[in-house]
Amino acid sequence: MSEQNLFKVTIDNITIEVPAGTTVLQAARLIGGQVAPPAMCFYSKLQGSGGKCRTCLVEVSKGSEKDPRPMPKLVASCRTTVMDGMEVKNITSEKVIDARAGVVEFLLLNHPLDCPICDQAGECHLQDLSFEHGKSETRYEFQRRTFKKHDLGKNIQLHMTRCILCYRCVFTADQLTNKRVHGILDRGDHAEIATHIEKSLDNEFIGNVIDVCPVGALTDKTFRFKNRVWFLKPMDAHRDCPTCSGRVTLWNRGDEVYRVTARKDQWGEVEDTPEGKPGWICNTCRFDKKETSDWIIEGPREISRQSVIAQGHYAGKIGMTKPKETFAAVNEGRTPHLLMDIHDQSEVNQPNIHLGKIQGPSHGDTFNRNNTHKA
Numbered sequence: 191m192s193e194q195n196l197f198k199v200t201i202d203n204i205t206i207e208v209p210a211g212t213t214v215l216q217a218a219r220l221i222g223g224q225v226a227p228p229a230m231c232f233y234s235k236l237q238g239s240g241g242k243c244r245t246c247l248v249e250v251s252k253g254s255e256k257d258p259r260p261m262p263k264l265v266a267s268c269r270t271t272v273m274d275g276m277e278v279k280n281i282t283s284e285k286v287i288d289a290r291a292g293v294v295e296f297l298l299l300n301h302p303l304d305c306p307i308c309d310q311a312g313e314c315h316l317q318d319l320s321f322e323h324g325k326s327e328t329r330y331e332f333q334r335r336t337f338k339k340h341d342l343g344k345n346i347q348l349h350m351t352r353c354i355l356c357y358r359c360v361f362t363a364d365q366l367t368n369k370r371v372h373g374i375l376d377r378g379d380h381a382e383i384a385t386h387i388e389k390s391l392d393n394e395f396i397g398n399v400i401d402v403c404p405v406g407a408l409t410d411k412t413f414r415f416k417n418r419v420w421f422l423k424p425m426d427a428h429r430d431c432p433t434c435s436g437r438v439t440l441w442n443r444g445d446e447v448y449r450v451t452a453r454k455d456q457w458g459e460v461e462d463t464p465e466g467k468p469g470w471i472c473n474t475c476r477f478d479k480k481e482t483s484d485w486i487i488e489g490p491r492e493i494s495r496q497s498v499i500a501q502g503h504y505a506g507k508i509g510m511t512k513p514k515e516t517f518a519a520v521n522e523g524r525t526p527h528l529l530m531d532i533h534d535q536s537e538v539n540q541p542n543i544h545l546g547k548i549q550g551p552s553h554g555d556t557f558n559r560n561n562t563h564k565a
C-alpha cells in the first residue's frame with residue numbers, strides 16, 4: 191500500500207493511520223480496547239454485514255481535513271469509511287452513550303430476559319451491552335412478540351423471540367453453503383427467521399450460524415441445557431479434518447467434551463487459520479466429535495480478562511456484597527411456607543451420567559428414570 195493511500199483518523203483522541211476504505215469501526219478495532227464500539231450485526235468475515243443494529247453509532251466531530259464540518263447525526267461506524275483528518279468520538283461522546291442506551295432499550299423491547307436459562311448466557315453480546323448501557327426497568331407496556339415454533343433440524347435450535355434480526359446467520363448460509371434454506375420472512379414487527387416450509391438446516395457448514403449469532407437465538411442442540419459456559423474449561427484442539435480447518439475450541443468439564451466451537455477472536459468473531467482464512471468449522475467437528483480422544487489438545491484457551499467468562503468480570507461493578515433483598519422483601523412481606531433444597535429432591539449429581547454425551551437436553555428424566563447411558 192503506497193503512503194498516499196493512508197488516512198489519518200483520530201478516535202477518542204487517539205490518532206492512527208489506516209488505508210483508505212477502512213471503516214471507522216475497523217480503525218477503532220486497530221486501536222483496540224474500549225475505543226472499539228460494540229457491534230451486534232457487523233461481522234468482518236461476512237460480506238455485506240453491518241448497518242442493521244445501530245449499536246456501533248459514533249459521533250464524527252470533524253469530517254475531514256478538507257471539510258472539517260462535523261456530521262450532523264451520529265453514524266454507524268461499521269458502514270462509514272474514514273476520511274483523512276477525520277475526528278471521531280466514541281466513549282468520549284455523551285451523545286453516543288445516550289444513543290447507545292436508547293438502542294439497547296429498543297433491542298430489548300421484544301427480547302426476553304431469560305438469561306438464567308439461555309445457553310448463550312455468559313457469552314452473549316446483548317447481555318454485555320445491557321449490562322453496560324441498559325436500564326433496570328422497561329418502559330414498554332405491550333406484550334412481547336411470540337412466534338410459531340420452527341424446527342430447524344437435529345442440531346440447531348431456534349428461539350425466535352431472542353433474535354435481533356442482525357442477518358449474520360443469513361449471510362453465513364449465503365456465503366458458506368451452496369443452498370440457503372432459511373432467511374428472514376415478513377417485514378417490520380412480523381419479521382422472523384424461518385425456512386418457510388419446514389426444512390432442517392443440514393448443510394455441512396451450517397453449524398457456523400450458531401457461532402455468528404450474537405444472542406441465544408441459534409444454539410447448539412447437542413449442548414442445550416447441559417452446562418453453563420463459565421463452568422467449562424475452553425481448550426484449543428485440532429484434528430485432521432478432510433472438510434474444514436479442524437481447529438476448534440473444546441469446552442470441557444473434566445474429560446467430558448460438552449461443546450465444540452470455532453475459535454473466536456477478541457471481537458467474538460471466528461479466528462483466522464494460519465493460512466489467513468476464516469476458521470469456520472464443519473458440522474462433523476462441531477456436533478459429532480465429542481470424545482477427547484477425537485482431538486489433539488493444544489492447551490487451555492486464553493480468555494480475555496474482559497470476557498464475562500473470565501472469573502469476577504462483573505464483580506467490580508456489582509460488588510461482592512450479598513444482595514439485600516430477602517424473600518419477604520420481594521414477596522411484599524409474605525414469607526415462603528416451604529423452601530426446598532434441590533439436592534434433597536433430586537440426584538442431580540449422578541456420577542454415571544455424562545451430560546456431554548446424552549442425546550438432547552438433560553432434564554428430569556435424565557436423572558429420575560432408569561437411564562441406560564453409562565459413563
Ligand code: SF4
Pocket residue numbers: 352353354355356357358359360383402403404405407408
Ligand atoms: S438468529 Fe441470530 S444471527 Fe440470525 S438474525 Fe437472529 S440474531 Fe442474527
Ligand code: FES
Pocket residue numbers: 228229230231232240241242243244245246247266267268269
Ligand atoms: S454493527 Fe454497525 S449497525 Fe450493527
